[in-house]
Amino acid sequence: MGFTIGGILGILDKPSGPRRRGRSSVATTVAEYTGLWGWDVVPGARAVRRSGAGASRGECSCGQPSCTTPGAHPLAFARAVPAGTAWDDAVAAWAEVPGAAVLLPVGRTFDVLEVAERVGRRALVRLERMGLPVGPVAVTPHGRTQFFVAPGAAGELPGLLYRMGWDGADLDLRCLGPGDHLTAPPSDLGGMGPVRWLRPPALDTAACPPEARLLLGTLAYVCQRSAAA
Helix, strand or coil, X not given: CCCCHHHHHHHHCCCCCHHHHCCCHHHHXXXXXXXXXXXXXXXXXXXXXXXXXCCCCEEECCCCCCCCCCCCCECCCCCCECCCCXXXXXXXXXXXXXXXXXXXXXXXXXXXXXXXXXXXXXXXXHHHHCCCCCCCEEECCCCEEEEEECCCHHHHHHHHHHHHCCCCCCCCEEEECCCCEEECCCCECCCCCECEEEECCCCCCCXXXXXXXXXXXXXXXXXXXXXXX
């Protein structure tokens, strides 16, 4: 994963005094993502809220009027901050891209199962009651819940749904995989507000999220029940 126990302990021991408080809160979050959780981080275009009557979504800082993913795609000129980057180096790297969105490349250490927020919240309660492992879970400002699962889920999803008997169901469920990027907290998404953690990353699940098959049955079930209701 590019980080060591010593590196983790070093991050956990970082001072919370004036030196750290003086740093950008986003930059320190990036340092935690790369050093503590073992995630690559990519600077992304930021979303800018459209002004005027009838504005329903944000415009993108990339300047392309036809951009369909404002605040959710990498900056072409910016370099990624790889997993395992030392704390000060990660903070310094992010200082070079002020205002950039924090993007996590999907398909490397995790894939993502995405459902509606109400479905995700209900499913999370059921999963925790059943004692099933759950990794980080993010919630977007436009009402989607994103469950981190082991990489490979995107390719396995059709087969998993078939074996579980959900292949013919009309489910509001999709999977993000290689080539996709997740806009991570505390970044803004589409000019609508920040992405938040519904279940924050933890040492035992961030680098090794659960297999998709352990969550998929519950997510599909709650999706169907919510649609029927």
